[in-house]
Amino acid sequence: MPASPADPASPGSAHLGYVIRHVADVERSRRFYETAFDLTTRLVHDSGSYIEMETGATVLAFATPDLIRELGVDPGAAGTAPPIGTELAFVVADEAVAVTVDRAIAAGAHLLTAPTRQPWGQLVAFLRDPDGLLLEVCGPVPG
Known part of the structure; x- marks a missing residue:
């Protein structure tokens, strides 16, 4: 039986797992989305520079630009x-x-x-x- 297109283990198919916003203040973003849309925080990195919000099938996440730069990627200017x-x-x-x-x-x-x-x-x-x-x-x- 072929895997469904939404199956992340299916070769050649993809699903949208995360939308990650690069913001200067991840805690402010967490508070806003919890309050405005009643989202639940599912993960907070120990550094406080990355969080994930539960939205159903796709995770809404927030990361500081510095965290992404540590991974060798320039996310551009967040919040400008x-x-x-x-x-x-x-x-x-x-x-x-x-x-x-x-x-x-x-x-x-x-x-x-x-x-x-x-x-x-x-x-x-x-x-x-x-x-x-x-x-x-x-x-x-x-x-």
Whole structure:
């Protein structure tokens, strides 16, 4: 029986395991995402320079630029400008969109657009996190 495409052990296939944000203050990011989106911290490195948040199938992680530089990679300048072309979308029930947006704002997000029903029926709001990353809070796409 062939392995499913989501099986990480399957040769030739891949799955998205991590989204890692390089930020100057991983603890601030942890507090924001725990408060705004009710995420659970699943790992904190002893150095405090790397954390992982539980989001389901894909881990959301934060690392300091210095940690990545120690691995021989220059991540660019963290926190100096919003990442262009990057967005994190958090899907919640329609009735939870406004509440989640309000929680994110109270935790330090900046509102870009209030929850709006899109022509395809989805309820969508846009914000920026404290480091400038574009966030979407949305309901499921109707069926």
